[in-house]
Amino acid sequence: MSEVTERRAAGSPADQRLPLLQLLLVGFQHVLLMYGGAVAVPLIVGQAAGLSRDEIAFLINADLLVAGIATVVQSLGIGPVGIRMPVMMGASFAAVGSMVAMAGMPGVGIDGIFGATIAAGFFGMLIAPFMSRIVRFFPPLVTGTVITSIGMCLFPVAINWAGGGKGAAHFGALEYLFLSSLVLAAILLVNRFLKGFWTNVSVLIGMLLGYIVASAMGMVDLSGMDARPLFEVVTPLHFGAPSFHLAPVLSMCLVVLIIFVESTGMFLALGKITGDEICPKRLRRGLLCDATASFFAGFMNTFTHSSFAQNIGLVQMTGVRSRFVTVAAGGFLILLSLLPKAAYVVASIPPAVLGGAGIAMFGMVAASGIRILHEVDIVDRRNQLLVAVSIGMGMVPVVRPDFFAALPAWMEPITHSGIAMTAIWAVLLNLLFNILGERGRDALCGHH
Template sequence: MNKMLTNSKAAALGLQHVLAMYAGAILVPLLIGSAIGFNSEQMTYLVSIDIFMCGVATVLQLVVNRYFGIGLPVVLGCAMQAVSPLILIGTTKSIGAMYGSIIASGIFIILIAGLFSKIKRFFPPVVTGTVITVIGLTLIPVGIEKMGGGMKSAADFGSGKYLFLAFLTVAIILGIQLFAKGFIHSLAIIIGLIIGTIVGSFMGLVTLAPVAEATWFHFPQPFYFGAPIFEWSSILTMILISIVSMVESTGVYFALGEVTGQTIEEEHLKKGYRAEGLAIILGGIFNTFPYTAFSQNVGLVQMSGIRTRKPIYFAAGFLMVLGLVPKIGAFATIIPEPVLGGAMMILFGMVATQGVKMLSQVDLNEDGNLMIVALSLGLGLGVTVVPELFANLPAAVQTFTGNGIVMTSVTAITLNILSHHGRKKQAVEMVVEEGNLIDLPETV
């Protein structure tokens, strides 16, 4: 099917990728901009340039060259874990310090890309499968909340009309996946979103006000909010966040490698990190935010069955056009929350399923593997559900302990190293006892 992928089909798949990540992409600028107190004109620029730079950041990963680009069908968007720290920097320091710290963190990522890429040997299937499973499971509640209307605190959360629309969308996507053939089968998500939005309009859940209020054209402008200020504590905070993002991106890269049948080597990771760092630097220059690989699009690649980068090139192009022409981009914002929630719940479930599939290849009867999976899943999901567990720790520490994906990654990697060291030591003792020394593998 990939060999017969025409431009029109690739464009449709690309649009599907845009719709899957659009809400998450614009959420970061909306949250940060409103917290800092930006006016409507500033917010318009913030959202538009963010979408434009999502497209640029994605292209940097798609185009493989000597220095950067991982070459996987990956879509980049704003890192959600950066929201709270950036709001804190922007409100207590200055907007200039906020963007200075972003630029500095991007430079930091590029500088350590080679060193960080060597962590590949710490990601055997037992670790990677566990991390990918948690990525999907920790995102599912986001989709569930949207299915109920978007805000759990709302008085009408979980009302009948929201649930009807959400499960109608799920039913449409499921029906297309089960009964449709050929290319239509690959477009299950976008068809579900379109039909769900049309039905939602008859229920009074769609408004065209965002389209009417949006401008026709908005051109990117460097340092729109002023020159960057490089303040050391802000930079240190964003460096910590960048490490968190790199860990999450590593999980996404390995997930996509598994889906597309590609082996991810150190060189791939190094170029991927560099592209991410370059995207973050450009984000700081054009006054947007840090970028990272979006895990929801992994599920879409798996569901569509299209493993090539061609649809992602179209997705990147659409994002840049949407960023330059806000009035067009505003159409994607009219999709009702329950419709988005139904689609997101399926996509995130697909990501978790990919992780379970990888774990099915692991011998859980082998010493340590069962405990690696059990403890890593428990801690990762635990801090996601009860983030208050580490509320009394320093803020810098909470950057790591409050993120379920990072907690899972650190736990799984650490336990895998300890388990492997124990097995290796035991093997050495057995060999020595037999008087037959041999060379043992160094891989973890």
């Protein structure tokens, strides 16, 4: 009997079959939530590399295609690849700093970035089996701390959205605050007065209402949509053959290590939310999908891929834990990559609309972490210190991104990631206080 068959027989929430309409609507919610992040990476890197608007638009469509395929593989699973849980994949922000630096290097350019992505993906495929063994260093104390940090690290994103977005002419203007408050209020009211199906799509309802109101207020910009083709297929190696340079390749390999640390925390968080245990074998399959997606992404004109933390909040918020929802979402991403005009409409959602939804969902991630911390002996002063210092260090790049400016540039993927900082500190302090202490064996198993 296969693992999936056993899980289905045991009634695993990840294998739940939903009515088609609910499946599509909840899947579309996932797309709306991660779309801004998926589009941001190719936008930033494309501008840094000096690409034209049409070339950047092609980068975005390429990213949507790879994200869609990777999401389907991660959720459904193909052989030894894919964690078979409700996971959304997309271009990783962890690599942005390194890629922008590469774009400014003489002789590197966009083809050098793709080459570094391919090499790093291959490196990730080689080390994924070994990285999966670190799951034993993530007992509930560490997992709960990391998950709480994920929610807290995402809060600034939601607040920036709610205030109108980073590029807003008048950040925090009343119309932005009104829109984000309207979306948040709609989500809260749906969850208070309605049940079942309606609560599962409460985020979609809130965002749809916000979009309609924003459009009526003249805040939805669809200029330039007419110039986009109706149908466009992403072709491999559109920008020519990739090139390989030592420094960019080494930098991107470091990024893959950071992505693996972040993804491990996210997969463990999802395991707690869905009630499915994340054993080393499952973790290996999930990390292998991250690495394989990055490897093929370089050939398909896009960048390193990883699981998206914000979508874990949606799983927690809606209570819909079926992996077939993210399979549907992956299908939507693939469709959007072929229909530039449709992708344009989704991209036109005002940041303030996303902000109202983000506050609720990212807060749910943090709440999930706090719930997990209830499983451990949080009265123990050493455990309190672990939580306090780990989250505190994770907040450093969130509160002051320039705090570690004096450190070497190669450390940026670590020092600029609040999630990675929290995970590293929590694992090290757990080693110091528990695993190497007199409670070693118990702490390793997650018992105190």
